[in-house]
Amino acid sequence: MPEQYRIPKQKVMAAITFPSSPARHLNIYLSERAERHIGYERPSDLLNSDKSFLPATETDGNVVILNRSLIRTVEVEAKYEFDPDQINGNGSGTSFDMEATSADIEVALSDDSVIHGTISFTLPGSQRRVQDFMNLPEPFLVLRRKDHAILVNKAQIQKISIV
Numbered sequence: 001m002p003e004q005y006r007i008p009k010q011k012v013m014a015a016i017t018f019p020s021s022p023a024r025h026l027n028i029y030l031s032e033r034a035e036r037h038i039g040y041e042r043p044s045d046l047l048n049s050d051k052s053f054l055p056a057t058e059t060d061g062n063v064v065i066l067n068r069s070l071i072r073t074v075e076v077e078a079k080y081e082f083d084p085d086q087i088n089g090n091g092s093g094t095s096f097d098m099e100a101t102s103a104d105i106e107v108a109l110s111d112d113s114v115i116h117g118t119i120s121f122t123l124p125g126s127q128r129r130v131q132d133f134m135n136l137p138e139p140f141l142v143l144r145r146k147d148h149a150i151l152v153n154k155a156q157i158q159k160i161s162i163v
Helices: 043-047 130-134
Strands: 009-017 024-031 053-058 063-067 073-077 100-109 114-122 140-145 148-153 157-162
Touching: 009 053, 024 043, 043 073, 043 140, 043 148, 100 130, 100 140, 114 130, 114 148, 130 157
Parallel strands: none
Antiparallel strands: 009 024, 009 073, 024 053, 053 063, 073 148, 100 114, 100 157, 114 140, 140 148
């Protein structure tokens, strides 16, 4: 394909899990420009899009097409999901007229595995509870754990505990 028709993408190594399967290390591809906010595309933009199938490559270069609804978790380096100055950890931008809420949580998945991390979000004052954040329509929850971002398919969540 001629170079002029290529869409520039950034290759990002991700540990991706599916129900009842160990993590697979695959490369996902993020656009240099996001569709719904200023800046680069984040893994949460890709996973929370309306696309049912997502391309990836295996470490040997083979192309695979992933069914987004069957993905359980995606783990990437935090730098691909969070802007260093970003207040908002949910990938939806920053609103300086609203106060950010953060919570350390424990997420129990449908297979009884548990993930610990921190969520951060900005919502209007009457909707600052974790419950309100979890009821947003995006299918993937973004957790921060040290220098990694873990995106969790909400359909795979049994329960969330605030710790």
